Amino acid sequence: MDPKKIETEGNSDPNQSGRVYHLALDIGGSLAKLVYFTKKDDGYVHGEERISPQEALAKSKGSRSYPVVKGRLNFMRFETSKINDLLEFIKSEKLHLGGSRQQDVPGNQNMFIKATGGGAYKYADLFKERLGISLDKEDEMDCLVAGANFLLKVVPEEAFTYLDEQKQFVQIDHNDLYPYLLVNIGSGVSMIKVEGAGKFERVSGTSIGGGTFWGLGRLLTKCKSFDELLEMSYRGNNRVIDMLVGDIYGGTDYSKIGLASTAIASSFGKAISDNKKIEDYNPEDIARSLLRMISNNIGQISYLNALRFGLKRIFFGGFFIRSHPFTMDTISVAVNYWSKGEAKAMFLRHEGFLGAVGAFMSSDKHGLEELLAPGNMSCAVDSRHDSVNGELNGDESIECRLYAS
Ligand SMILES: Nc1ncnc2c1ncn2[C@@H]1O[C@H](COP(=O)(O)OP(=O)(O)O)[C@@H](O)[C@H]1O
């Protein structure tokens, strides 16, 4: 994936005059995600008066009219298999120079950045060798939950439902956020019962996740990239390959158990016919069937875990989703069908960056900790970056104003 040029406020070097204020990473099995804060300016211009951050901090105590720091929360992603692209990008944009912090140990010059995901262990030596920085590791589940809680509390229109081709943003009442089930569909899938800030339990998971779609999709369709596979799945027809109830019941419903003739009886079931080879099928139809099978399976397991713990809201994150209408509809239909409308599937605008945001928030040394508390940060999603279907194109940024409580 070609790293996209960072969009910064008015100059090409985001780290000029300390613009990059803080950087954090989530290096997963498939994708490496970056979140970094670029300061737009310090302090507050009140009318013509320009005051320092310290003065703004003093004035803003208890008020919301003097943001102490204004800037943007920026999001980028790279394929983990191309980790050198990520290192090169960080180095060329000097993100690590402004985004790292000195360890709080007298005389220790060691610079570090917060990182989570398995790659924070696997690539620690590479970061040290190539960028001279240490990865300060944070637990992946901690970061997923912290990131989800933060985004749901701070970003307007972070959560939305998607059903019958209708996208509806959901306003989350901060006082009524918990409990919920967080389903993170990455290479694999984690299902986490969240009962409060820092109060959660990973209750289940499945190895049939995003990596399964990408891995099987690559083998079965010979696609050259994930985006090509995703593109194929938009164009395919899963009914060419999936065996439907109607294929078994001569075109009729199996109404006694509530299965319409168009319901899938067996994923890939039509491929049992031995007079056709894989080459006889359209790769688009294969991609579509695979996406349907994996999405439906995750939807059903998620519902069962929500049922176990009496959870009515399920938030789905992870880059598998990519705001793909078919994926979201399949998951929503599965949750709605099996829960008889009791449980609700919701999706997140910053779906793939939960871990990276959580790692960003975990820093206790970046000088923004009290300001980044959900109550002290207000964000506006920068709609300039919203693609047609609202999918993040991997370099969206959110305008943020940080206040002192
Ligand atoms: N551009 C992409 N390149 C690779 N995988 C992608 C891409 N976009 C979406 N995906 C999907 O997202 C999954 C990775 O999601 P992510 O949340 O980053 O998990 P992880 O932390 O395991 O990398 C991949 O397995 C794939 O199914």
Ligand SMILES: CC(C)(COP(=O)(O)O)[C@@H](O)C(=O)NCCC(=O)O
């Ligand atoms: C091991 C992982 C937490 C790693 O996270 P990821 O890089 O996939 O986002 C995830 O792949 C997972 O939960 N896999 C499923 C393991 C299970 O069967 O529960």
